[in-house]
Amino acid sequence: MTIQIKICGLSTPEAVDRAADLNADMAGFIFFEKSPRHVSIGTAATLAERARARGLKTVAVTVDMDDDGLDAIVASMKPDWLQLHGGESPERASVVKARYGLPVMKAFAIRDASDLTRIKPYHGIADRFLFDAKPPKGSDLPGGNGVSFDWRHLATLDGAPSYMLSGGLTKDNIGEAIGISQAPGVDVSSGVESAPGIKDLGMMNDFVQAVREAEVAQPDQGRSQE
């Protein structure tokens, strides 16, 4: 099984095109004003159209956003997925999923194995989980911090939930991360940037190549992702 790759925080046509050239699966667009990766709805709509035309699934990344904000994003960008990267409750995730008829990826900040127990009430609501690290002290950002968590915690997951491993992944650690976690999908943002918010096309190449090498070196031990 091929490991799915999401490249997040895209903000230029060049980066979208490179993600498509590299056969990444998902392109994430950040709607969070404090983020160096924040894009306006208009920019996201243009880039998402370009991404879709090249076969990428588009993801609108939002943080505790209200209906008005989501209505505007969905109407204009027409994302394939909604990523909920805040403290959205299972009830809120369920309402969002029903309101837009779109698959929902719920992000969780992980430090200890016990943090993974928080996914339980979202089973049957979230279509996919995204496991990210807890933001470091003083960070204004719930994601995109370039920080990893201990991937061994993922061994405590019950069943085989559909998820993406995220947080501080780079070309240098992704092989080990995949080996330890057996993650069916991976997500990267700052690990393919030359500076906050600036995607580096060469680093994108290197990251995707490292994922593909890890797939060959560490054949599938039961990964699955719809």
Ligand SMILES: O=C(O)c1ccccc1NCC(=O)[C@H](O)[C@H](O)COP(=O)(O)O
């Ligand atoms: O990336 C951001 O700036 C961001 C801001 C607010 C909410 C979520 C954000 N990113 C979400 C992602 O899916 C990132 O790819 C994920 O946190 C991993 O980031 P990184 O550790 O930089 O690879």
